[in-house]
Amino acid sequence: MLHQRLIEALGEDAVKTAPEDLSVYAFDAYTDGALPSAVALPANARDVSAVVRIARELGEPIVPRGAGTGLCGGAVPIEGGVVVSFARMNRILELDLANRRARVQPGVVNLDLSHHAGASGFFYAPDPSSQKTSTIGGNVATNAGGPHCLSYGTTVNHVLALEVVDETGNVFQTNVDEPGYDLTAVLVGSEGTLGIVTSAWVRLTRLPESVRVWLAAFGDVDSASEAVSAIIGAGIVPTALEMMDAVIVKAVEAAFHAGYPTEASAVLLVENAGFEDDMDACEAALARIVREHGALSWRSAQSPAERDALWAGRKGAAGATGRISPNYYTQDLCVPRSKLPAALRAVDEAASAHGIVVGNVFHAGDGNLHPLLMYDKRDRAQVAAVVETGNAILQSAIELGGTISGEHGIGYEKRDAMTRVYSTADLAAMGRVRDVFDPQRRLNPDKIFPAGAACPEVRAR
Amino acid sequence: MQELAGIVGRCDREGQKLAIQGGNTLAGMGLPAQPTDLTLSTAALAGVVTYERADLTIAAHAGTRLRSIAILLAQQGQFVPFDAPHPAEATLGGTLAAGWLGPRRHLYGKPRDYMLGSTVVLADGTIARAGGMVVKNVAGYDMSRLYVGSFGTLGVLVQANLKTLVLPRRSRAFLARLPERTRSRAVAQVSSLEIRPSAAFWVRGFATAIDGEDGTEGRMLVVLEGSEALLERATRDLRSALGRAGVPETRVVDAGVRESLERAIDACVATLGERSVTYRILGFPSQAEARALAIAELVERSELRAELLVDAMNGDVFVRVSDLDALALGAKIEGFDESLHALEPGAIVVASRHPHRSNLAVWGAVPAAIDRMRALKARFDPNGTLNPGRFVGGI
Numbered sequence: 001m002l003h004q005r006l007i008e009a010l011g012e013d014a015v016k017t018a019p020e021d022l023s024v025y026a027f028d029a030y031t032d033g034a035l036p037s038a039v040a041l042p043a044n045a046r047d048v049s050a051v052v053r054i055a056r057e058l059g060e061p062i063v064p065r066g067a068g069t070g071l072c073g074g075a076v077p078i079e080g081g082v083v084v085s086f087a088r089m090n091r092i093l094e095l096d097l098a099n100r101r102a103r104v105q106p107g108v109v110n111l112d113l114s115h116h117a118g119a120s121g122f123f124y125a126p127d128p129s130s131q132k133t134s135t136i137g138g139n140v141a142t143n144a145g146g147p148h149c150l151s152y153g154t155t156v157n158h159v160l161a162l163e164v165v166d167e168t169g170n171v172f173q174t175n176v177d178e179p180g181y182d183l184t185a186v187l188v189g190s191e192g193t194l195g196i197v198t199s200a201w202v203r204l205t206r207l208p209e210s211v212r213v214w215l216a217a218f219g220d221v222d223s224a225s226e227a228v229s230a231i232i233g234a235g236i237v238p239t240a241l242e243m244m245d246a247v248i249v250k251a252v253e254a255a256f257h258a259g260y261p262t263e264a265s266a267v268l269l270v271e272n273a274g275f276e277d278d279m280d281a282c283e284a285a286l287a288r289i290v291r292e293h294g295a296l297s298w299r300s301a302q303s304p305a306e307r308d309a310l311w312a313g314r315k316g317a318a319g320a321t322g323r324i325s326p327n328y329y330t331q332d333l334c335v336p337r338s339k340l341p342a343a344l345r346a347v348d349e350a351a352s353a354h355g356i357v358v359g360n361v362f363h364a365g366d367g368n369l370h371p372l373l374m375y376d377k378r379d380r381a382q383v384a385a386v387v388e389t390g391n392a393i394l395q396s397a398i399e400l401g402g403t404i405s406g407e408h409g410i411g412y413e414k415r416d417a418m419t420r421v422y423s424t425a426d427l428a429a430m431g432r433v434r435d436v437f438d439p440q441r442r443l444n445p446d447k448i449f450p451a452g453a454a455c456p457e458v459r460a461r
Numbered sequence: 462m463q464e465l466a467g468i469v470g471r472c473d474r475e476g477q478k479l480a481i482q483g484g485n486t487l488a489g490m491g492l493p494a495q496p497t498d499l500t501l502s503t504a505a506l507a508g509v510v511t512y513e514r515a516d517l518t519i520a521a522h523a524g525t526r527l528r529s530i531a532i533l534l535a536q537q538g539q540f541v542p543f544d545a546p547h548p549a550e551a552t553l554g555g556t557l558a559a560g561w562l563g564p565r566r567h568l569y570g571k572p573r574d575y576m577l578g579s580t581v582v583l584a585d586g587t588i589a590r591a592g593g594m595v596v597k598n599v600a601g602y603d604m605s606r607l608y609v610g611s612f613g614t615l616g617v618l619v620q621a622n623l624k625t626l627v628l629p630r631r632s633r634a635f636l637a638r639l640p641e642r643t644r645s646r647a648v649a650q651v652s653s654l655e656i657r658p659s660a661a662f663w664v665r666g667f668a669t670a671i672d673g674e675d676g677t678e679g680r681m682l683v684v685l686e687g688s689e690a691l692l693e694r695a696t697r698d699l700r701s702a703l704g705r706a707g708v709p710e711t712r713v714v715d716a717g718v719r720e721s722l723e724r725a726i727d728a729c730v731a732t733l734g735e736r737s738v739t740y741r742i743l744g745f746p747s748q749a750e751a752r753a754l755a756i757a758e759l760v761e762r763s764e765l766r767a768e769l770l771v772d773a774m775n776g777d778v779f780v781r782v783s784d785l786d787a788l789a790l791g792a793k794i795e796g797f798d799e800s801l802h803a804l805e806p807g808a809i810v811v812a813s814r815h816p817h818r819s820n821l822a823v824w825g826a827v828p829a830a831i832d833r834m835r836a837l838k839a840r841f842d843p844n845g846t847l848n849p850g851r852f853v854g855g856i
Contacts, residue, residue, distance in 0.1 A: 098745075098747050099745045099746075099747060142599060143599045143603070145597055149597065153570060153574060154597065156574075156603065156606070157570060157574050172829060172830045172833060173829045173830065174829075174830055175828075175829075177743045177807070178807070178828045178829075179610075179807075179809055179824050179825065179828065179853050180610075180828040180830070180831065180834050180852075180853045180854070181607060181610070181611055181615070181833075181834045181837055182560075182573065182606050182607055182609060182610055182611075183830055183833060183834070185573065185603050185606035185607060185609075186602055186603055186604070186606065186607045188603065189599050189602065189603050190602055194602075209655070229515060232515065232516075232517065233514070233515035235538055235539075235627040236627075237517075237626075237627060275656060275687075275691055275694075277688065277690040277691045277694055278687075278688050278690065278691055281688065281690070334595040334596070334597045334598060335595060336513060336516040336518065336594060336595055337515065337516050337517070338513065338515045338516050363597070366596050366597050367516075367595060367596065367597075368596075368597045401593070401594055401595075402593070402595050403592075403593045403595050403597075403598045403600050404600050405598070405599050405600050406595070406597035406598065406599065407597055407599055408599070409599050410599070410600055410601065414600075418600065418601060421593070421600055422590070422591075422600070422601065423590070425587045425588065425589050425590075426589050426590050426591060427601070428587075428589070429581075429583065429587075429589040429591070429604060429616075429841075430591075430601050430602045430604060432837075432840040432841055433602055433604070433607070433837065433840075435840055436833065436836045436837050436840050437833070448601060448602075
């Protein structure tokens with residue numbers, strides 16, 4: 001019945017029903033879930049509306065999906081339902097360079113937008129490490145970050161207007177410049193639970209006049225993290241400030257040969273983009289601080305090629321760990337910057353306590369850590385140990401005044417952890433927003449909110 | 462905070478309506494809350510809760526005046542770019558609730574972009590927190606941003622957690638006379654400078670807004686901020702640009718730059734007693750001048766006086782419409798309001814003491830998603846206790 005109705009509405013090419021096809025859509029980069037009942041690949045907002053109406057009528061939940069690169073189960077159909085994939089809605093609809101904006105369909109790949117705008121001297125600033133694959137729609141759903149968010153801000157700072165299909169299949173528009181409640185802001189980061197974005201106006205940023213990239217090597221993680229705190233504390237906020245520890249650097253260098261110093265215990269990758277006039281002073285200040293904190297070496301990338309290679313290494317870090325271990329689990333937490341050294345120590349302690357190897361690659365300037373916990377999923381004991389380590393790390397984040405997700409989202413993975421940072425009243429307020437946009441909890445159910453909560457506003461389903 | 466929550470909850474239960482007030486500096490936006498039984502002032506709920514200089518974060522109570530936050534932060538070489546009128550009176554909560562958009566936002570972002578977390582008192586007296594004190598946080602919905610610009614109709618903001626910026630080392634203001642024939646070129650030049658000015662305003666009328674001098678000619682204010690090196694280069698570029706545009710006289714000041722900027726911002730909401738109404742129209746910088754002139758023409762056709770204050774970097778157009786006295790204005794303003802909104806549906810009123818203000822479409826065209834907004838209001842404040850009638854669509 002569902003298959004027939006979807007095919008009637010969208011055409012055979014736009015609907016997947018065979019089990020071998022459905023299984024591909026059952027997972028994201030975090031985990032897998034139940035097989036969806038069907039997968040729809042709409043071509044436009046009208047198609048999306050039709051899918052939502054049909055699903056609603058037949059009592060099927062809806063799970064929107066970008067590229068499936070999410071790291072906490074946000075795109076996973078926990079209890080089946082119709083997966084709505086935006087693979088066919090991947091066009092840049094308008095490039096309005098005079099007014100520094102672009103209108104895109106949700107399936108546009110993040111980096112593709114920057115490439116298109118690049119010829120005219122612009123780029124799209126939010127740059128999650130997944131940007132070669134992840135889509136604008138998915139970025140909007142998670143309020144995606146990335147290394148350059150330190151200076152440019154996260155996705156929500158770059159969304160100007162949204163076209164959204166609501167839980168009844170109707171279309172509505174939001175615009176940040178309109179008076180009224182900021183619906184755009186509440187939709188960004190709502191992980192598909194408040195509506196389905198079918199197009200977005202996003203802000204384009206001028207490419208900077210000058211870019212410099214530097215690498216500092218340290219003999220221990222503590223010194224590196226104290227250097228980060230000192231840099232920010234000195235009022236220097238570079239465009240990006242990333243850290244990688246020895247575990248990661250070795251894997252990255254083996255995979256990419258970008259010139260990372262493999263003898264270092266920790267490495268800082270720093271970028272400053274802006275006007276040439278400020279570069280020398282910035283470099284001098286950074287060099288002074290890292291040396292004061294015991295840097296073993298400090299060098300700058302000598303060419304755009306070298307800069308690109310260093311960044312490719314950083315962004316490919318997670319994948320490079322395949323050399324170390326068959327599986328890895330990415331944790332995501334954010335702490336105040338001055339607590340970075342303590343947070344890293346806590347990560348190390350948690351990992352040691354559970355016998356897990358950990359590699360750290362993260363946005364040090366934001367205090368946004370990504371410990372990668374290495375394991376073999378065939379080994380049940382290791383799997384259990386990883387889960388416990390992950391939990392211990394989150395607990396430390398909370399104790400240090402931080403949060404349980406800096407940029408990956410809550411998804412399915414962390415919904416029960418929400419009660420560790422928010423009270424029932426806090427969650428109930430969010431629940432009220434959900435009540436307005438998705439009273440029947442049909443849009444990406446089982447995400448964000450804790451399962452089995454007693455208070456009805458807070459229930460996930 | 463507990464006391465405020467108690468009052469709000471009790472009023473809600475007893476069917477009493479509340480007007481929420483901070484510094485009352487933006488009372489000219491929207492409509493006065495009515496009917497109300499009580500006015501709740503957040504002025505006493507003031508003070509910094511925590512300031513972590515090295516983290517570039519600060520949390521303060523809603524009643525804290527913007528000026529005192531600015532002074533505290535400036536001592537540590539930091540700031541938050543609120544750029545709101547009358548910062549000595551304006552409160553943190555009120556400014557955020559009004560969603561004020563300042564002139565340096567094209568460079569630094571809007572106040573909502575600085576929200577890391579919030580504490581609000583909901584209509585039923587519940588205290589709800591969102592976010593935290595970290596600069597990246599995607600745990601749950603971005604409630605803090607939802608409260609910004611909500612004019613106190615979803616909840617009373619009692620605390621805001623913000624991120625701070627490092628203060629630019631240097632700043633400089635350029636005050637120029639802007640004869641009509643030079644304006645287009647000057648504005649085009651200034652808004653396309655490589656090193657973007659932090660702010661650039663031009664005025665026609667608004668006599669004292671730019672340099673405190675009364676004059677009939679147009680004026681321009683450009684503010685540059687940055688390092689010493691950058692400022693020198695930007696100054697050279699700006700001088701050349703203004704020279705090319707034929708701008709006759711430019712005064713450059715390195716002292717009192719903040720005051721110059723504040724004077725221009727205050728002008729955005731300055732009224733001429735009861736005989737004026739100021740509208741704000743948002744749009745692209747590339748279209749601002751043309752729109753401003755079209756609006757001015759419409760004002761003049763309606764036999765009213767138009768004064769223009771245009772933010773060239775963001776594209777905001779402020780037009781102050783006035784007549785000789787309130788009576789004269791009253792006879793024409795409603796007709797004008799209608800024609801203005803036919804031309805610019807998004808025009809909102811930001812300042813007016815005229816008694817007929819409530820008859821105007823002060824919020825402009827009702828937003829497309831108004832039903833959603835009404836539903837949110839109904840869910841958050843079912844009894845309509847908070848600031849009834851203050852907001853768009855009669856919310």
